[in-house]
Amino acid sequence: MNYFERQLLSEVCLKILMDATFLFTDSPEKPLQPDSSTPLEKIQISFQGPFKGYLQLVMPRPLCLTLTANFLGYEIHDDFVIQNALDGAKELLNILSSHWLTVLGGPDAVFKLSVPESNPFSYSEWESLAGHENSILMTVEGHPLLIHAAHRCTPGK
Amino acid sequence: MTVKPLNVLIVDDSATSRTYIRKTLLLSEVSIGALNEAVDGKQCLEILEKNPTDLLFLDINMPVLSGMEVIDQMKQKGLMEKVSVVIISSEGSTKRIDELRSKGIHEFLRKPYTPEYFKEVLTKIIGEKK
Numbered sequence: 001m002n003y004f005e006r007q008l009l010s011e012v013c014l015k016i017l018m019d020a021t022f023l024f025t026d027s028p029e030k031p032l033q034p035d036s037s038t039p040l041e042k043i044q045i046s047f048q049g050p051f052k053g054y055l056q057l058v059m060p061r062p063l064c065l066t067l068t069a070n071f072l073g074y075e076i077h078d079d080f081v082i083q084n085a086l087d088g089a090k091e092l093l094n095i096l097s098s099h100w101l102t103v104l105g106g107p108d109a110v111f112k113l114s115v116p117e118s119n120p121f122s123y124s125e126w127e128s129l130a131g132h133e134n135s136i137l138m139t140v141e142g143h144p145l146l147i148h149a150a151h152r153c154t155p156g157k
Numbered sequence: 158m159t160v161k162p163l164n165v166l167i168v169d170d171s172a173t174s175r176t177y178i179r180k181t182l183l184l185s186e187v188s189i190g191a192l193n194e195a196v197d198g199k200q201c202l203e204i205l206e207k208n209p210t211d212l213l214f215l216d217i218n219m220p221v222l223s224g225m226e227v228i229d230q231m232k233q234k235g236l237m238e239k240v241s242v243v244i245i246s247s248e249g250s251t252k253r254i255d256e257l258r259s260k261g262i263h264e265f266l267r268k269p270y271t272p273e274y275f276k277e278v279l280t281k282i283i284g285e286k287k
Contacts, residue, residue: 020269072176080176088173094218095247095268102249110250115170115220 001134001149005104009149010136012100020092021070023140031137032144034060034126041086042121043093047101049111053151055097057089058121058129063143064089090116104151162190163283164209168201168224169216169245174268178214178245185276187283198222202230210240212282217246217253228260237261241282245270 001009014025034040038060046054059067062076068088069076081088093116101111129135129148136147165182169175175194182189193208195201199222201215217224224244231237237260244257247268254265263285264278 016269068173071173072180080172084172084176087171091171091173094171098247098249098268107249107251110253113218115218 001151005149006134006136008103009100009147010138012103013096013136013138013147016092016096016099017067017140020095021067023067023070025145026139027137028139031130032139032142034123034144036123038062040121040123040126041089041118042125043086043089043116043118045090045093045097045116046114047097047111047151048154049101050105050109050154051101051111051151052154053149055093055100056146056148057093057096058126058146058148059089059140060143061085063140063145066141066143067092086118090118100149162188163211164191164193165189165212165214166193166195166201166204166208166210167214168195168198168219168227169214170196170219171216174216174245181272181275182214182279184272185279187279198224198227201227205231205236205240206234213240213242214245215242217244217248217257225257228257228262232260241285243278243282 010027017023017025040058041061041064042056042058044054044056064085065076065081068085069081071088074081097113126146130137130146134148134150138145167175167178191208193204195204197219215224215227242262243264243266244262245266245268248254257265263282266278
């Protein structure tokens with residue numbers, strides 16, 4: 001991603017999190033590091049259309065709870081939130097990626113999105129991905145959030 | 158005047174999204190009869206065939222059978238005339254939204270949306286149904 005594309009993704013992420021969860025994101029100069037004792041989750045969606053690629057969110061599990069709770073206006077200790085924390089994070093990634101792709105590809109562009117998937121992520125994988133040029137580090141409600149994207153033009157589109 | 162309660166079906170593979178739709182629906186103070194839910198397009202068609210439904214809230218990007226495929230099958234079965242279909246999706250392509258409208262959907266709501274906008278859309282549909 002070039003500087004413009006990174007900026008675009010940051011702005012869309014900030015807007016979607018604000019609109020959907022009423023949470024502010026921050027991009028501090030010295031990004032927060034996840035606590036190595038807290039489990040991390042990687043949520044991923046892939047897309048095909050004028051561009052082909054994927055978008056990932058990596059976050060500590062407590063942030064999944066916070067996002068889902070705020071999305072629904074529930075408490076983080078609510079049974080539904082505890083059972084569906086990953087589902088809520090996947091839904092937010094689905095919304096984020098659609099809005100990002102509309103901005104990136106223009107209003108006429110048609111993309112086919114995969115169903116979002118989640119996987120546990122290790123602290124060492126975070127350290128490696130955090131330094132990648134296609135990664136953006138943010139802070140949400142005192143939790144670190146890593147956004148990683150990759151895309152390339154689809155030949156003939 | 159007594160308004161007939163609406164039989165509603167909510168279809169989305171995300172439990173979080175279904176819950177949000179159900180919450181905003183109940184907040185809108187519309188009289189609801191049966192309230193059913195489905196997690197994919199296949200389950201949606203099964204419920205539509207067995208249960209009289211006035212209003213369908215349908216997602217597009219779903220496993221097994223997508224929302225677009227559901228609409229095509231509803232058209233074939235003559236269900237588009239009987240059920241008001243509201244697409245609730247994060248889809249932003251005007252081309253795809255136009256395609257959905259040409260297939261006979263009533264409204265398109267882009268995620269994320271506010272309960273106020275949801276109520277506005279619902280009020281419009283109920284007005285058209287009277």
